[in-house]
Amino acid sequence: MVIVNKYINRAFILKHIRGNKIKSWIFIILGGIISTGPPYLWYPLLKELKEKGVHDGEIAAFLYNRSIKPAFFPLMILYFGLQYTITLSFVVIFLSFFQAGIVNFFMSFNSHNS
Amino acid sequence: MDLKTAARKSAQSLWGMLPILLGMLLLIGLINSFLTPEVYSKIFGHGTFLDSFLGAILGSISSGAPLNSYILGGEFLKNGVGIGVITAFIVSWVSVGVLQFPLEGKILGVKFSLVRNISAFFLSLVAAVITSYLMLI
Numbered sequence: 001m002v003i004v005n006k007y008i009n010r011a012f013i014l015k016h017i018r019g020n021k022i023k024s025w026i027f028i029i030l031g032g033i034i035s036t037g038p039p040y041l042w043y044p045l046l047k048e049l050k051e052k053g054v055h056d057g058e059i060a061a062f063l064y065n066r067s068i069k070p071a072f073f074p075l076m077i078l079y080f081g082l083q084y085t086i087t088l089s090f091v092v093i094f095l096s097f098f099q100a101g102i103v104n105f106f107m108s109f110n111s112h113n114s
Numbered sequence: 115m116d117l118k119t120a121a122r123k124s125a126q127s128l129w130g131m132l133p134i135l136l137g138m139l140l141l142i143g144l145i146n147s148f149l150t151p152e153v154y155s156k157i158f159g160h161g162t163f164l165d166s167f168l169g170a171i172l173g174s175i176s177s178g179a180p181l182n183s184y185i186l187g188g189e190f191l192k193n194g195v196g197i198g199v200i201t202a203f204i205v206s207w208v209s210v211g212v213l214q215f216p217l218e219g220k221i222l223g224v225k226f227s228l229v230r231n232i233s234a235f236f237l238s239l240v241a242a243v244i245t246s247y248l249m250l251i
Contacts, residue, residue, distance in 0.1 A: 040214050043221040044128070050222065059222065060230045064237070067208040069180050079188035080197070087248045088201060088241070095237045095244075102233040107226060 028058050029093055032065025039063065056107040057100030064096040137216075158195050169199040170238045173206030174231075175213065183207035198246035206238035 035042060046059050068089045069076075076085045157172065158165045173183065187200040210231050211218060219227040 039208075039211055040217050043218055044124075047221050056226050056230075059226070060233070063230065064209050064234060067180075067205050069208075072181055072184060075181065075184050079184055079191065080200070084197065084245070084249060088205075088245050091241050091244050091248070092205065095241055098240075099230070099233055099237055103226070103229050106229040106233075 024058070025061075025097075028062050029065050029096065032062040032096070033068045033070060035062075035066055036071070039066065055100075055104055057102075057104035060103040061096040061100040064099045065093065067092045158190065158199060162196050162198055165196065165199040166202045166239055166242050169195075169201075169203035169242075170206040170210075170235055173203040173238065174210035174235055176207055177211070177213045180204070180208050196246070197249055198242040201245045202238045202242040205241045206235060209234040209238060 042063075046054075046062065050056070050059055073085055080088075157168055160168070176183070183204040187204050190200050190203070191197070212231070215227055215231060218231075
């Protein structure tokens with residue numbers, strides 16, 4: 001949080017997340033995948049990112065991509081096999097776009113009506 | 115923003131969420147004491163569709179390291195539970211946070227948390243269907 005407060009300002013976010021769509025999605029997906037620890041520790045940071053211009057859908061996609069845990073891949077492969085581990089990882093990344101779309105749709109729908 | 119201000123701002127944020135965080139951790143401890151592996155194993159066995167739904171519900175109300183969901187999922191697999199059910203369970207374990215909902219709602223907004231958690235729940239079922247299908251071909 002301290003690092004985010006110090007280094008991640010609106011200009012940084014606009015440059016890396018709000019600028020190029022492909023680049024921003026890579027940022028969101030990889031961020032979700034490599035993020036560790038309990039989700040509630042990420043909420044304050046995500047709130048700050050939201051305040052700095054990141055869409056609700058992108059926040060949701062970040063949280064959804066947290067389902068992929070590279071650190072636990074060896075155990076996952078041991079229990080379920082390599083094919084399953086790879087397949088599920090790609091399915092989660094694919095569905096995170098849908099999650100972003102759904103969340104953005106409902107959030108914008110609500111804000112238009114309020 | 116200088117380092118001192120950034121640290122002070124972060125500490126204020128953490129202090130503000132401390133009461134809910136403590137309450138949530140106590141609730142997680144309480145739920146985990148009820149949801150033992152034996153309880154999980156007794157729940158399944160009602161057909162793939164209902165089991166997937168139950169798997170997603172169990173994953174949603176469970177909390178803890180994702181490692182636990184893989185271990186439990188591995189045990190389910192050994193006991194003949196389908197891969198779709200296990201997928202719904204392990205995806206919802208991380209992506210849906212019923213126990214974290216009060217804190218998530220307070221920090222990120224109740225509407226956002228509601229939409230995110232409900233859509234993540236149904237997407238865990240979609241993930242189960244797609245993964246099962248792809249594993250068959």
